[in-house]
Amino acid sequence: MAPPPHRRSGFSRKAQYSLFVTYVLAIAGTIVAALLLMISVVDPAGFSALRTFGTEVTAPVARVINNARQSAQAITDTFSAYIDAASKNMALEKELKANRSALIEARALRVENARLRGLLNIANDDPQQVAVGRLISSTASSTRRVATLSIGRNFGVERAQAVRGPAGLIGRVIETGPTTARILLVTDSENLVPVMRASDGLPAFSAGLGNGLVLIKPLSLGESPFKIGDIIVTSGNGGLYGANIPFAQVIRKTSDGALGLPFADPANTPYAIVMKSYLGTARAAQQAIAPDGETKEVAE
Amino acid sequence: MKIPVSAMRLPTRPAREYESRFDREQSMLKMLAIPIASVLLASMVTTLPIFSSGPILPPFGLLMFLSWRLMRPGLLPVWSGVPFGLMDDLFSGQPFGSAGLLWSLAMLIVEIIDSRAIWRDYMQDWLIAALLITAVLLGGWWISGLAHATPDPMILFPQILLSILLYPLVVRICVRLDSWRLVT
Numbered sequence: 005m006a007p008p009p010h011r012r013s014g015f016s017r018k019a020q021y022s023l024f025v026t027y028v029l030a031i032a033g034t035i036v037a038a039l040l041l042m043i044s045v046v047d048p049a050g051f052s053a054l055r056t057f058g059t060e061v062t063a064p065v066a067r068v069i070n071n072a073r074q075s076a077q078a079i080t081d082t083f084s085a086y087i088d089a090a091s092k093n094m095a096l097e098k099e100l101k102a103n104r105s106a107l108i109e110a111r112a113l114r115v116e117n118a119r120l121r122g123l124l125n126i127a128n129d130d131p132q133q134v135a136v137g138r139l140i141s142s143t144a145s146s147t148r149r150v151a152t153l154s155i156g157r158n159f160g161v162e163r164a165q166a167v168r169g170p171a172g173l174i175g176r177v178i179e180t181g182p183t184t185a186r187i188l189l190v191t192d193s194e195n196l197v198p199v200m201r202a203s204d205g206l207p208a209f210s211a212g213l214g215n216g217l218v219l220i221k222p223l224s225l226g227e228s229p230f231k232i233g234d235i236i237v238t239s240g241n242g243g244l245y246g247a248n249i250p251f252a253q254v255i256r257k258t259s260d261g262a263l264g265l266p267f268a269d270p271a272n273t274p275y276a277i278v279m280k281s282y283l284g285t286a287r288a289a290q291q292a293i294a295p296d297g298e299t300k301e302v303a304e
Numbered sequence: 305m306k307i308p309v310s311a312m313r314l315p316t317r318p319a320r321e322y323e324s325r326f327d328r329e330q331s332m333l334k335m336l337a338i339p340i341a342s343v344l345l346a347s348m349v350t351t352l353p354i355f356s357s358g359p360i361l362p363p364f365g366l367l368m369f370l371s372w373r374l375m376r377p378g379l380l381p382v383w384s385g386v387p388f389g390l391m392d393d394l395f396s397g398q399p400f401g402s403a404g405l406l407w408s409l410a411m412l413i414v415e416i417i418d419s420r421a422i423w424r425d426y427m428q429d430w431l432i433a434a435l436l437i438t439a440v441l442l443g444g445w446w447i448s449g450l451a452h453a454t455p456d457p458m459i460l461f462p463q464i465l466l467s468i469l470l471y472p473l474v475v476r477i478c479v480r481l482d483s484w485r486l487v488t
Contacts, residue, residue, distance in 0.1 A: 026382045030415075033386030034408040040390070041401030045451040051400035058394035062351035070353040143397030144354045144361035145463070147445050147454055150397045151355070191357065193453040214455030216357025271355030 049179070056181035059152055063184050066140040067154060074138075074274070134278040135159035139174070139187070139270050147214055149192035151175070151270050153185040155278070161185045164244060166279045172250035172267030173197065173238055174276055187276075190251070190266055191216055198241035199251050201234055210236070210251065210264065218252055221261040230254045230262035246282040328488035338485040339379060342478070343368045347392040358459050362467035365392045366440055367433075367474040369407060373414055374429040375478055385411035402447040406440045429475075434468040441467070 137155035191212040234254040240247025252264030347365030385408035
C-alpha cells in the first residue's frame with residue numbers, strides 16, 4: 005500500500021505542526037514507556053495493582069470458559085472410559101489386589117511413625133490448607149510461567165503461600181487481588197524449590213526451565229546420582245513449601261543433575277489447594293527477634 | 305392468502321429503507337472503536353484458560369496491531385504503540401512497560417520504512433511483520449531477563465514461527481473488520 009497522503013502536509017502550517025506534534029508525542033511516549041520499564045525492572049511488584057486490575061476485569065469470562073472446558077473434558081473422559089472397559093477392569097482389579105497389601109503396610113508405618121515422633125517429641129507442624137480454587141488462565145505467550153487462580157484475598161490467600169494440586173506442587177502465590185491471585189509456577193526459571201529424592205532423601209534444588217520441565221540439581225558435587233524414574237518430593241527446607249509434596253519424576257539424566265517432569269500439569273488439574281506457609285509460626289518468631297534487612301554483620 | 309417465501313423479508317432496520325442510498329456517512333464510533341477494540345481484545349486472549357508448558361501462544365495483540373498499521377497506514381497515530389503496548393503488558397505477564405517500549409519502537413520503524421518506501425505489497429508487509437515480530441519477542445525475552453531469571457532463548461523459536469505463519473490469518477480478520485468498519 006502506498007504511504008498515506010497525510011505525510012505530505014503541503015503549505016498548511018497547521019498540518020505541518022500537527023504532524024510534527026505526533027512525532028514528538030511518539031518519541032516522548034517511547035521514553036515514558038522505557039522509564040516505566042526501568043521502574044518495573046527495579047521493583048517487579050511495583051505495578052502489581054494494575055496487573056491485578058486487568059486480571060480481575062477479565063476473570064469472569066475466563067471462569068465461564070474454564071467451567072465449560074472442564075465439563076467438556078469430563079464428557080470425553082466418560083466416553084473414552086467405555087473403550088476397552090473389560091480389559092481395563094481386569095487390569096485395575098489386579099492392581100487393586102497389589103495395592104491392598106501396600107496400603108496395609110503403609111498404615112502400619114504411619115502408626116509407627118506417629119509413635120516415633122511422639123518419642124522424639126517433634127511437633128506436628130503439618131501445613132494446612134487455606135482455600136481451594138481453580139487455575140483459570142496462564143501467561144501462554146510470555147517467557148514467564150505465571151497462572152491465575154480463581155480465588156484471592158476474599159478466601160484468605162496471601163503472598164508466598166504454596167499452591168498444590170491433587171497430583172503435586174503447582175507453585176506459589178506472588179500477587180493477590182480481591183478475587184484472583186497470580187501463581188508463579190514451578191516451571192518458571194525464577195522459581196527455586198528445595199526438593200529431595202523420595203527413596204533416600206538426597207537433597208537437591210529444582211529450577212524451572214520455562215518449557216514445562218524442571219532442572220534438578222543435587223547439593224552434592226560430582227556425577228549425577230539420579231536415575232530415570234526417580235520420584236522427587238519437596239523437602240520443606242526454607243519453610244516456604246511444605247515437606248513431602250509430590251513434585252516431579254526424573255525423565256532424563258544430565259551431567260550434573262537431572263531433568264524432571266512435574267506431576268502437576270496446570271492445564272489438567274481439577275483444583276488447586278492454597279496451603280498455609282509451612283513453618284510459618286517459626287519464621288514469624290524469628291522475624292520478631294531479627295527482622296530481615298535490619299540485622300547487620302558484625303565486623304571482625 | 306399465502307405469501308411466497310421469496311417475498312418474505314426480515315424486519316431489520318425498517319428506517320433505512322426510506323433513507324437516501326447516496327452520500328451515506330460511516331458511523332464515527334465504529335470507525336474508531338473497531339480498530340482499538342480489536343487490538344485490545346487480541347491482547348486479552350492470554351486471559352482465556354489456555355495453559356501451555358512454554359511460550360507457544362502467539363502475541364495476538366501485536367499481530368493485530370501490526371496488521372492494522374501495515375494495512376491502513378495513517379489510521380493509528382505514531383504514538384499509539386505506547387498505550388496499546390501498556391494495555392498488552394497488563395495481560396501478558398511481562399514486566400510492565402516492556403510492550404509499551406517495544407511496540408512503540410516497532411511503530412517508529414514502520415514509520416521510517418514508510419517514509420523511504422514508495423510502495424509495499426502484501427509479501428513485503430509480511431516480511432516487515434515477520435522481522436518485527438521476531439525482534440519484539442526476542443526483545444521481550446531480553447527485558448524479562450533484566451528483571452527475572454529467564455530460560456534459554458531457543459524456547460521462543462516455536463512461538464516466533466507460529467506467529468509469523470499466523471500473521472496472514474490475522475490480516476484477513478483485520479480486512480473483514482475493516483470492511484465492517486467502513487460499511488455505511
